[in-house]
Amino acid sequence: MTYDLSPIDKAKFVAAKRATDYVQSGMRVGLGTGSTAAWLVRCLGEMVRDEGLKIKGVPTSSRTAQLARDVGIEVVSLDEARWLDLTIDGADEYDGNLNLIKGGGGALLQEKIVATASDQMVVIADISKQVETLGAFPLPVEVIPFGWQTTKTLIEETLIGLDVLGRTTTLRMNGEAPYYTDEGNHIIDLHLNRIGNARQLSLVLNQIPGVVENGLFIDICDVVVIGYGDGRVEVRDVNKGSVEETRFDFVDNDNIFNEVAD
Ligand code: 5RP
Numbered sequence: 001m002t003y004d005l006s007p008i009d010k011a012k013f014v015a016a017k018r019a020t021d022y023v024q025s026g027m028r029v030g031l032g033t034g035s036t037a038a039w040l041v042r043c044l045g046e047m048v049r050d051e052g053l054k055i056k057g058v059p060t061s062s063r064t065a066q067l068a069r070d071v072g073i074e075v076v077s078l079d080e081a082r083w084l085d086l087t088i089d090g091a092d093e094y095d096g097n098l099n100l101i102k103g104g105g106g107a108l109l110q111e112k113i114v115a116t117a118s119d120q121m122v123v124i125a126d127i128s129k130q131v132e133t134l135g136a137f138p139l140p141v142e143v144i145p146f147g148w149q150t151t152k153t154l155i156e157e158t159l160i161g162l163d164v165l166g167r168t169t170t171l172r173m174n175g176e177a178p179y180y181t182d183e184g185n186h187i188i189d190l191h192l193n194r195i196g197n198a199r200q201l202s203l204v205l206n207q208i209p210g211v212v213e214n215g216l217f218i219d220i221c222d223v224v225v226i227g228y229g230d231g232r233v234e235v236r237d238v239n240k241g242s243v244e245e246t247r248f249d250f251v252d253n254d255n256i257f258n259e260v261a262d
Contacts, residue, residue: 006229007229007230008126008128008229009035009039010227010229010230010231010250011126011127011227011228011229012035012036012039012090012124012125012126012227013039013043013227014227014228014231014232014233014248015036015039015124015125015126015225015226015227015233016036016037016039016040016042016043016088016124016225016227017039017043017233017248018124018225018227018233018235018246018248019040019088019122019124019225020040020043020044020047022086022088022120022122022223023044023047023053023055023086023088024085025052025053025054025055026054026055027055027056027084027085027086028055028056028058028076028081028083028084028085028086029044029055029056029057029058029084029085029086029087029088030057030058030060030084030086030087030088030089030114030115030117030118030121031044031057031058031059031060031064031068031073031087031088031089032060032064032087032088032089032090032107032111032124033059033060033061033063033064033089033090033105033107033110033111034089034090034104034105034107035090036090036124036125036126037060037064037088037089037090037124038064038067039124040088040124041057041064041067041068041071041073042067042071044057044068044071044073045068045070045071045072045073046071048071048072048073049071049072054074055073055074056074056075056076056080056081057073057074057075057076058075058076058077058078058081058084058087058114059075059110060087060089060107060110060111060114061105061106061107061110061111061182062182063107064107078113078114078117082117083117083118083119084114084117084118084119085118085119085120086118086119086120086121086122087114087115087118087120087121087122088121088122088123088124089102089111089114089115089121089122089123089124090102090105090123090124090125090129091123091125091129091217091221091224092104092129092137092215093129093130093131093134093135093136093137094123094125094129094130094131094221094224095130095131095132095133095134095198096132097238098123098221098222098223098224098236098238099134099198099216099217099218099219099221100123100134100215100216100217100220100221101134101135101137101139101140101215101216101217102140102215102217103139103140103142103187103214103215104137104140104215106140106172106179106181106182106187107181107182108140108142108187108213108214108215109142109181109182109183109185109212109213110182110183112213112215112217112220115217115220115221116220120222120223121217121220121221121222121223122221122222122223122224122225123221123223123224123225124224124225124227125224125225125226125227126226126227126228126229127226127227127228130226133194133195133196134195134198134216135164135165135192135193135194135195136193136194138170138189138190138191138192139189139190139192139195139201139214139215139216140172140187140188140189140190140214140215141155141187141188141189141190141205141211141213141214141215142181142183142185142186142187142211142212142213142214143185143186143187143188143210143211143212144185144186144210144212145178145184145185145186146210147210148171148178148186148188148210150210151188151208151209151210151211152169152171152188154208154209154210155169155188155190155205155208155211156169158204158205158208159190159192162196162197162200162201162204163195163196163197163200163201164190164192164193164194164195164196164201165192165193165194166191166192166193166194167190167191167192168190168191169188169189169190169191170188170189170191171186171187171188171189172186172187172188172189183212185212195216198216198218199216199218201214201216202214202216202218221238222237222238222239223235223236223237223238224236224238231247231248231249231250232245232246232247233245233246233247233248
């Protein structure tokens, strides 16, 4: 790995690197999707290769599955693993209770299934993902293609009665064509600006026919590992109520980060 990185990539990398402390040999590990999770997969691949780490990885998307195989991680399906010790994934937003918006990368459905089937979910993120109140990031909602325009209208009508600041919805596109998820569904992004009651919104959205799942992760995440561009890492554990800080030093000569004790 080369570490000639931008500050944002350094932040993602150190968060991912610190999160590998949660991984032990023999574990079944859910592997998230996105640029931060990709750092995690590369770090775990190095540990498999150089340290003899033995894990079974359950990827949350075809992209992550490909990367995990490329770096030498044993990949199994969720049905093979059945239940996971740990899932580590990125997020688009996290709040003070570690409730999340996910799905910016389009993988929210598998991500939510895998995280929910895990003893622990650790989110890795740079500090830009931290918010007071969820909702500035558009909330992704996965819908089946059949009748998606009707589903979109139903979502908009449902939003009228809810505590949100914006109600515009857009079909996610991939160039000129609608975006398709790994499950063959579409994503409708909800531009809500501020979500007053995320738990209620999540429950109500999932009642609408045609909606498969939404990107709100409520009471699923246990720990957030926050990386900074200068190598600092903060670990917040919502169950323990603890906050810990570590620091990685960027060493010029040997292209490696050194972890510095507190
Ligand atoms: C993919 C996700 C990602 O975890 C989220 O979009 C964060 O991605 P990144 O680490 O690239 O910022 O939910 O569906």
